[in-house]
Amino acid sequence: MKKKKSARVNGATDGNSANALMITRFNAGNAAWRSQNWAGALAEYEAALALEPTFELALLGRARALVRLGQWMPAREAFASLLRAHPQQFSGWLEAGHLCRQMGELQQAAAAYQRAMDAAPERYEAPLAMARVLHQLDQKTLAAQAFEQAMSLAGTVQANGTSDLPAEVSHRMGQYLLELGDNAAAAQVLRVALQSLLGQAQNKMQEGHDSMPLVVNQMAEVQIDLGEALLRLGQTPAGLQVMTEASAATQEPTLARLAAMSFRHNLWQEALMVLRKCVQLYPQSATARWNLAHLLAESWQMDEALLVLQEAEALGPMPGAKSMRASIAGRQGDADTALHLYRELAAEPDAPKNLASSSAMSSLYSDQLTAQEVADLHRELFAPLGQGARARGSFVRAPLDGRRIKLGIVSADFHHQHPVNIFMQPVLRELDRSRFEVFLYFTGVSYDEQTRLAQQRIEHWVEATTLNDTQLAKRIDADGIDLLLDLAGHTGQQRMSLFAKRVAPVQATYLGYPGSTGVPNMDWVIGDEVVTPAGSESLCSERIARLPGTVFCFAPEVDYPYPAFTDDVAKRPLTFGSFNNVPKLTPRTLRLWAQILKAVPDSRLLLKAPSFSDGGAVRLFGERLQKLGVDLARIEFRGPTGLTDMMAEYADMDIALDPVPYNGGTTSLQAMWMGVPVVTQAGHNFVSRMGASFMTAAGLPEWVADDDEGYVRVAVQMAQDRAALLALKRGLRERLKARRGWDVVAHTRAMEAAFEGMVS
Template sequence: MTTQDSAQGQAQLKYVELLLRKGMQEEARARLEELVRQEPPLPTACYLLAVLKGEDGQAQEAADLLARTLSLEPGNTKALNALGGALSQLGQLERAAAAFTEALRIDPGFGEARINLALLLKQALRFTEAEALLREGIQLDPGSLRLTYNLANVLHAQGRSLEAVAAYRETLRLDPDHLDARQNLLFALHYSPQFTRREIYAEHLTAARSRPFRPDHRQDLPRPHPGGRIRVGYLSPDFRGHAVASFIEPVLEQHDRDRFEIFCYANVATPDATTHLLQGLCDQWRDIHGMADHNAAALIAGDGIDILIDLAGHTSGNRLPVFCHRPAPVQVTWIGYPDSTGLKEMDYRITDALADPPGVDDRLHSEWLLRLPRTFCCYHPPAEAPELVPPPCSRNGYITFGSFNNLAKVTPEVIALWSRVLHAVRDSRLLLKAKPLADQGVRRRILDLFQEQGVAPGRIELDQGQRGTREHLEQYQRVDIGLDTFPYNGTTTTCEALWMGVPVISLSGDRHCARTGASLLTNCGLADLVTRSEAAFVEMARQVARDRETLREFRAGARERMRRSPLLDAAGVTRELETVLAELWETSRRP
C-alpha cells in the first residue's frame, strides 16, 4: 500500500467513525467491507468490522476478522480481548482464555480483558483462579468498580457470604446506584446468621430509595380493560430450566380460564424447553428481555393487566424497576424471593402462616402479607425422576447424611452443626453436592472447616454435581437422611429429597428463608422433622439414623405421602390463590 493509499484509508476510517457516532451502522459496514477487501487491509478496519459482526451475533465472522487484525498487529490488546469474546460465544473456551491471557500479558492493567477472563474461569467453575486474577487487578487499580463487583460475585459463588457482603458494600461505595450490586447484597445478607431480620429489612428500604428504583419520569399509563375475566400477569426471568419453574408450572396449568386470563412476561435471555412448555400454559406470552423498563411497563399497562405478580424479587434477572412505574393497579410478589422487596409500589406478598407467622413479619415488610390457607407454593416433581430404591444404609452398614443445597447456604455455622451430627452418629458420612465443589480451592476450604470441628476428611464426600435432572436426582439414592441448611433453608432441594424418599431435618428460625423447611415439611405431614434448636436438630438426626426400619418404610411410601399433601395439590392451591386474587381485584375497584 502506498503512502497515498494509506492516507486515503485513514481518511475513510475517520469517516466510518463519524458514521458510527451518528448511528449509521449499515453505511459504516459497507465502507468497512470495502476497506477490508484492500490488500493489505487496514487493521483498524478489520477490527471495527469485527465489532459490528459480533454485535450482530456473527461470532465466527468476527473471530476471522480479528485473527486478520492480529496477523497485522499481533500486540493489539483490544483485538485480543474481542477475539476472546467471539471465541467464548463459539464455545471455544480454551482458545478464548488464551486470547484474554495474551492481552493481559501485554497489558496487565487492561481491566476489561481481566474481567472477561475471570468470568470465563467462573463459568468453568475455576473460582480460585478467578478470585486471584481479580484481586491482582484490584491491586493494580484499587478503585475499579467492575473488578470489585466481579470479585464479590466470585466470593458469593464459593459460599463466602460475609466476604461477598463486604465486597458488594465496597462496590456501592464506589457507585451507590449500582443496581446489581445493591440487589446481590440484599440476597447475600440472607445466607449468614450474623445479620438480624431488622438489619436486612433496613437494607431493603435503603435499596428502595436508591435511584434505580425511582424512575426519572413517571408515565401516565393507560390501562384499558375490556371487562370479563381478571387479567393476571406473571413476570419472571426464570421461565426456563430453573427452580421457580417447578413451582409456577402447576399453577399456570390449573388456572381457571373462565375467570382469569393469564399473561406471562418473560425476561429470559436464552429460552429453553421449559420456556416453550410454560409458553403453552398461558393465554398471552410477552418477551420483555432487553426492553427498557418504561417500555415494558407501557406494554403491561396496554395489556390491561389487573394484577401483576413478580416471581423474582431481588434475584438475578429481575425487573423490579418495572413495578416502580406502576403498570398495574394491584402488584404482588411471590415465590422467587424469601423477603420483602422494600418497594412502596409492591402492594402484597404471598406466603403462608408457617413461613411467615402473623406478628413481627408483618411489621418487617413494606407489603401487606397475604397468607394462603395451607402452603405458599405447590411443587411439580420432575418427570425424569428415577424410581425409589431402599436407603443406602441397607447395603453400606452406615448412615449417609446429605445436602445438595446452594453452597452459599453452607456457612461455617452450618458446618459446625453438621459436624455435631456426624460426631453424634457413629461411623456416619456426609455427601455434600454443589457445583462450586469442582474447584480444588473451594473443596479444600470446606474440608478445612470440617477438620476444625474434628471431622476427618474421609467422612466427607464432595460432589460437583451432574448436568441432567435424572442424574442429579439419582444421587439421592446415595443419601439416607437430608440435613437442611440455616438460616437459609432449602426449597427445591427439600422437595426433591422428599420426592426421592429422603427425610430432611430442618432447623426453623426467625424469617421466611429460615422457615421454608417448616412450611414444606409440615405440609407433608412431617412436622416432627422440624426442630427449634441446634441441640434438638442433633438429637433428631440421632433418632432418625437409629431407626433404619422406619427409614425403609419412609422411602417406600414417600411419593404417595407427597401426592396426598397440599404441596402437590396444584388444583387446590391454585383455587386458594385465585380466591385471594379475586378479593384483591374487588378491593382495588372499590371507591
C-alpha cells in the first residue's frame, strides 16, 4: 500500500514539475516577445509545446513568432495546428486571416475572418478586417455592411465604458481605403472619425476631464490621413488646412508622420518646421534628431544634416548613421566613398535589400570603375535575389492571337517633375489600346495632379504601395500579365526583388535606371543604337531591345515659351552651364570644366541644383573649383526653383556641359528643348552615352567627343563662333521637332513593336 501511494505522489510531483516547467518556458517566450526577440520567443514556445502539445496560448505564440520571422508557410501550419485543437480560438482565426491576406490569398482570408466572427460575434475586429478584404475583392456593398457591423459593435463596447472605439474603427477603415486608393470613401470615413473624437472630447470636458492633449494627438493622426486623402483628390486647400490643424500635435511619432507626409507632397519646408518643433519638444530624443537629420539630407542641406546626425549619435546608438553618411557623401559628389560605405553595409548579415541598390547606383557615378567593372558589380550584387525564382514556363496564358497583350507597368513615380512622369505621360496618351491592355501597379507615396492624369490614361490602376512582394505577385498573375515593365531600376520605391523572383512570363526595364539592372530574370533592357551599341551586350545582364532615334523621347505636354535669342546674346560673356544634381559633379567632371574655363577667357559657368540652396554645398564646390584654378567670380550657383521657372532659366545659358561619367538625361533634353546645345562625351556604357544619343539623334554629332581631351576641344571650338552658335540656338527646338527622336507618336509605335517582339 505504501509503495503504491509513494508512486502516486511521485507521479503527481512529476506532473506538477512538468506543468511548472511548461509555464516557465511559456513566460520566457512572452518575455522574448516583448523584447522583439522573435527567434527566442519561438524556441521558448516550442519548448512549452514539447511538454504540452495542445497548450492553447503557446500554440498561438508559436504562430505569431513565425509570422514575425517571415516564415509564412510554417506560420500557416502553426495556425492550422492551433485551430484544429481549439476551433473557437478567436485570435487564431483573426490572425490566420491577416496572414492569408499578406500572402495574397484573399478568399482564404475572408473565410478565416468569417470563422473569427462566428467564434466571437461580439468583437468588432473581425468585421473590420472583413471589410478591408472585401474591398480588395471589389465586393464593396458587402464591405460596407461589414464596416457598419464593426462600427455598431464598437459602439456597443463604447457604451459599456471602454475607450474611443468608434473613432478608432473608422480611422482604421479610412486607412484601409487609402491603401486601396478609394480616396473619396476614405475622406468620408475619416471625417466620421474626426467628428467622433470631437464629440468624445466635448463630453469629457463637460464631465471635468482635461483630455484635450490626448484628443489633439488622436485627431492629428486622423487629420494626417484625411489630408492625404484630400490632396490625392485634388482638394488642395482643404488638404493643406487639415495638415495645418494636425501640426498642433505634440506626440513625437505623430509629428514624425506629419513631416513624412508633408515631404511626400513636396512641402519640405513645412516638414522641416514640424521636425524642428519635435526636437524642441523632445530635446533628449535621439530619434527626433535622427528624423530631422534624415529630412535635412533629403532636402540637400548636408552641413546641417551631418551636425544634427552627430547630435543624435551623442544621445543614443544610431544603426543607420553609416548609411546616412554614405548618402551624404554621394550627394556631395564623392561617389567612391559612398560606394565603399554602401558595399560594407550590404555585406553585413541581414542587410536591407535596398543597400545593394544604393551600391549599384553609386557605382554609376564613380570615376574609378570601368564599364565592365560596373556591370560585373551589378551582377554580383543581385545574383542572390534570383534564388527560388519561378520558372518562366510555369505561367499559363491564353494564346496572343485575337487578343490584346496585357502590359503591366510597375512604377512609383507618376508625379510632378519626376523624369519618369515627364517621359511616360505622352506615351500613355498615345499607347494603342486596341493592341495593349494596360495595368499600372502604383508603388509610390507621392500623389498630385500628374498622378491623377496617369490614372485617367490607364485602363487598370492598382494601388500597390502597401502590397508586399507576395501579394503583388499574386495580383499580377491573377491579372494574366504577359509583359511586366519596370520603370524604376534601383531607384526609390523599386521592386527589384519582385522581378528577380519572376512574376510574369516576360519582364523588361526602361527609363527609370540608365542601364542594365544586373537583376536575374529581367529579360530585356530597352536602349538604342548609341547608348547600347552593337558589341556592348556583355555590359547587360538582359537582352537589349533597341529603339530607333533615341531611347528617351522628350515631348513635354506643358508649353514652355522658347527664349527670344536676340543679337545681344552673342555679345554677352559666353555662359557654360549645368543644371544637374551635384552627385554628377565628380572630380573628373569639375577638372574638365576648369580646363574649359581656362581655355575660353571671360567665359562663365552657371551651376544650378537643389543642393545650391545650401551654403555648405556652395562653399564645398567653390573650394573644389578654386583648387583647380578657377576664379569664383566666374561661377554662379543657383538653388532650386519650380519646373517652369527652371526651364526659363536656360535662356541664361549658351552651352550646356554634360557631366561624366553619369550624363545628364532629363536635364540635357530640357536644355536642348530650350535652345541650349550640349557638349558631351561618348563613354563606354549606357549612363555615359546618353548625351551622345541625344546629340546624334538631333543631327549634331560634332558636339560629341570621344575622350576627355576631345571634350575640352569641342567645348572651346563651339564657343568660338558666336554667330553660328546663336543661329543654332534660335532654331534648335524646330530642328528637334522635325526629327524622329522627338516624335512621341513614332516613339510609342516603336515601343509597341518592341513589346510585341518581346512576347512573341
